[in-house]
Amino acid sequence: ADRKPEDALKYRKGVLTGLAWHFGPVVAMAKGEAPFDQKQLSERAAAMAALSNMLGEGFIQGTAQGQIDGSRTLPVAFTDSADFQKKLEALQTATAALASASGSVAQGDLGKHVAAIGGSCKACHDTYRAK
Numbered sequence: 442a443d444r445k446p447e448d449a450l451k452y453r454k455g456v457l458t459g460l461a462w463h464f465g466p467v468v469a470m471a472k473g474e475a476p477f478d479q480k481q482l483s484e485r486a487a488a489m490a491a492l493s494n495m496l497g498e499g500f501i502q503g504t505a506q507g508q509i510d511g512s513r514t515l516p517v518a519f520t521d522s523a524d525f526q527k528k529l530e531a532l533q534t535a536t537a538a539l540a541s542a543s544g545s546v547a548q549g550d551l552g553k554h555v556a557a558i559g560g561s562c563k564a565c566h567d568t569y570r571a572k
């Protein structure tokens with residue numbers, strides 16, 4: 442299908458908004474700032490894993506900063522695409538790991554998962570997102 446750059450940008454921002462929507466309450470549980478709720482954790486972890494797998498599709502050519510209004514994706518994301526893909530896969534791996542552990546993980550071990558997921562967000566943002 443013929444995808445419009447502005448639709449791809451909206452799409453990926455929506456996916457990232459969804460990731461943050463689910464990650465926030467998971468972080469709060471890990472920190473003990475919200476009650477530990479295993480069922481909710483599992484649902485949010487499954488959502489994050491699914492969203493992680495949906496994210497890459499939004500990064501189509503012609504959607505870098507400077508090419509389209511509102512984009513903060515640096516052009517280097519499209520030229521260093523192997524590394525960009527590797528960083529995306531790190532997110533997918535980390536969210537899949539939490540999704541598979543979520544039914545039995547203890548509250549005290551949630552922080553390690555949160556650090557792995559948050560670290561993968563940050564690694565990509567540090568390299569490929571404009572300030």
Ligand code: ASC
Binds near residue numbers: 464465563566
């Ligand atoms: C979030 C969010 C990010 C990551 C990052 C983790 O909730 O919006 O970009 O976590 O802050 O370091």
